Amino acid sequence: MEHQRRRRRGRTTLLIAAAAVLGIVAGTYGIGSMERTDVPGLATRDDGRWDYPRLSLPALPAGSPRPFTRGNAGEIHYADLRELLLPAPAGATADKKLAGGWVSTEQYVSEYAEDQRAGLRLALRDYAVRHIAARGWTMPDGTSSRIYLLRFQSVAFAQEFKDMEIDSGADxxxxxxxxxxxxxxxxxxxxxxxxxxxxxxxxxVEPAPYDGTQVRQAYVVAGDALALIVHEKKGGAPVAPFRQTAILQNQLLG
Known part of the structure; x- marks a missing residue:
């Protein structure tokens, strides 16, 4: 584990560079300006976007700030994490195991290759993950979608878990x-x-040639929350609805 941590720290510069060039594709989808309590559903168009409902940010407990406001140094989400999950679009068949409620650490780590799970379980304990919420669905074209939201003690814990344990960067x-x-x-x-x-x-994105089913995935760090977004489909996962899903989930976490 210590060897892995040293290797991961060696990629810090790469991670920072990747974070600098990777953001949310906002302009293409017309969401560059909006009220922060109202998020448009990015209606389906000819490029294959899905028909999401119009979204609103959940109400906060009295006196609680939003995560990116003055006085909230830890960038804490005080809203119920389950209410920050993107709802399924029209025509979706809900995943009964991922119905928008709380899920276990074991459910989250089951998304990863088997040889990764023990280390991630330990890391989630060490980084004191507070809650995990998840929603999944399948569209009529066969695209399977899953979103996990993890809440940590603060933005520092969320960022550190993503950088050091997920270890994303060039891949x-x-x-x-x-x-x-x-x-x-x-x-x-x-x-x-x-x-x-x-x-x-x-x-x-999983590059070709892939073994029948292609996977697209995204990580969003938003304050104390980390989102994992996964789309997969036999024959190739469409790019437009995936980007749409990532954009909307990011907006809900903002």
Whole structure:
């Protein structure tokens, strides 16, 4: 483990560089300006985007600030984490195991290759993850979507877990089941710009040739929360709805 930590620290410069060029593709989808209590659903268009409902940020407990405001140094989300999960789009079939509620650490680590799970379990304990919420669904075209939101004690814990344990940078780091090889989604990075101040998004794709099913994944660090977004589909996961999903989930966390 100590050897792995030294190797990971050696990639800090790469991680910072990747974070600098990877953000949310906002302008292409017309969400560059909006009220922070109202998030448009990015209606389906000819490029294959899904029909998400119009979204609103949940109410906060009285006197609690939003994560990226003065007086909230830890960038804490005081809203119920489950209410910050993106809802499924029209036509989706819900995943009964990932129904928008709390899930276990074991459920989250099951997304990763088997040889990664023990280390991630230990890291989640060491970094004191507070809650994990998740939602999943399948679309009529066969695209399977899953979103996990992890809440830590502060932004420092969330960022450190992503940098040191997930170890994403030039690739997605800890591999997911079915996606042993990944690379930065270059098409995303060419368009990228920050959509929500203070958040970072890293987007990856499983390159061809893949074994039947292609995986796309993204990590969003937004204050004390870390999001894992996964789309996979036999024959190739469409890019437009994946980017749309990542954009909207980032907006909800902002």
């Amino acid at each position: 997605a780091g800890a591999p997911l089941v079915g996606a042993p090889t990944t690379e930065i989604d270059a098409g995303w990075s060419e368009l990228a710009r920050d959509a929500v101040k203070g958040t970072t998004t890293e987007v990856f």
